[in-house]
Amino acid sequence: MAYGFLVIAVVGFSTTFFVPLAKGAFRAPPVIYVHGALLFGWLLFFIAQATLIRKCRFLTHRQLGIAGVVLSVGIVISGVLVGLHATRRDLAAGGDDFVLGQFVNILIEMFLFGALVAAAIAFRRHGESHKRLLLLATISALAPAWLRLRHLFPGVPEPFVTFSLLADSLLLVAIARDWISLKRVHPVYIWVGGTMVLVHVVELLAITSAPWLQLSRFLLG
Template structure:
C-alpha cells in the first residue's frame, strides 16, 4: 500500500491509498453525524418547548429516509474499516434506493410544509430555492458516487462530499441566527450565514488530500465546484422576486 502511494506520487498520479484514509473518512462521517444530530436535536427541543411538534406525514417519511442514508453511510465506512468488503458491496445497493428517494422527498417535503403553513413569511417561500439547490447539488454528487463504485478513491470521496452537501439544515439550525446577527442581509452575508459550516467541511476534505498527497483528487475538485455552484444558485434565488412569486403560486400563497 505504501509502495503504491510512493510510485503514484513519483509518476504524478493521485495515490489511491494513504495510511490515514480510514481515520479521515471515519472522522468525516462523525462530523456529519454530529452536525445533523446537534442541529435537528436543538430544533426539536426548541419546538417541543413551544408546542410545535405537529408535522405533516411527509416530514416523518423525509426524516426516516434521510436518517437511513446517514446510518447507511456510517455502516459502509465501518465495513470498509473492518475490511468486510463483500457486505459493503451488498449494502451499497440500498444507496441506489435511498438516494433517488432523498432527491424526490427533499423538494416534495419543502413544498408540502409551505402548502400546509397558514401564513408563511416571504423568507420561508424564498428559502425553497436554497432547499432545492441543496438537493440538486448533493444528489448529483451522490449519484456520481454510485456510478464510480469500481474506482474506490473516487467513489468514497463523492459519497462523503455528497453527504456533506446535505449538512446545511443541521448547520443552519445551529449557526444561522448568530451569523445573521453578525452579517445581516445581502447576497454574501446570506451565503455565509447559510453555507459557512458546509463550506468548512468541503474545504477540509480537500485540505486532507493536500496534506496527504500534495494534490487534489479530481473527484473532490469537481464535486466541490458543483456543490458551491448550487449554493450560489440557492443564494441568488433567495433574493429574486420572480422566484418568490413562483413559490407563492406553487404553494397557494
C-alpha cells in the first residue's frame, strides 16, 4: 500500500505540479514547494519504514522514527500556511462559499493527520496498532492528490464528493487484508478509521454551511 500511495500522489499532482514544473510554467510561493517536499518525503519515509520492518531491521526502524516526527510537524504547519495562501488567493479571484468553507476543512485535515501520527507515536510499542494508525494518517494526507484527479477525469460527476469517497475507499482495502489474513478486522480500522470517515462526511455536508463560513471568516480575519 505504501507504493500505491506514492503512485496516487504522483498521478494526482501530475497536472497541477509535476508537468507544469517540468515545462517551467509553475510559479508558487516557497511554502508550496516546502509542503510538497515534506509530503513526498513522508511517502518515501513510509515506504522505507515498511521495508525495514519486512527486513526485520527493527532498530533502524525505531531510529528513523524521529524523521517521521519532524516530517509530520512540518506537514501540519506548512499545510495550514498553504491553505491560508490558497484560500486568500482563490477568494481574491472571485471564489465562492465553497472556497471559503474549504479553509475549515483544510484545518481539520491537518489536525486529523497530526492526531493520527501522534496516536501512532503513543502506540509505537504496539506494532499492530502503530502501523495501522500511520496507514490511516497517510490515507488522510492523500486527499488533495485524489481531488486533483478531477483534472485527468473532467467528466466525473460531483468530483469533490466522488474523489473524497475514493480516497477513503483505501480503508476498505486495508480492512479486506485484515479479514483475509487474520479473519478479523483490527479495532483501529473500526473505531479510528470509522471516525476518520465520519469526519470526512461531515466536511462534505458542512462545507458551505453557515457555521463553517462564519468560522472561516473569523479565522481569516
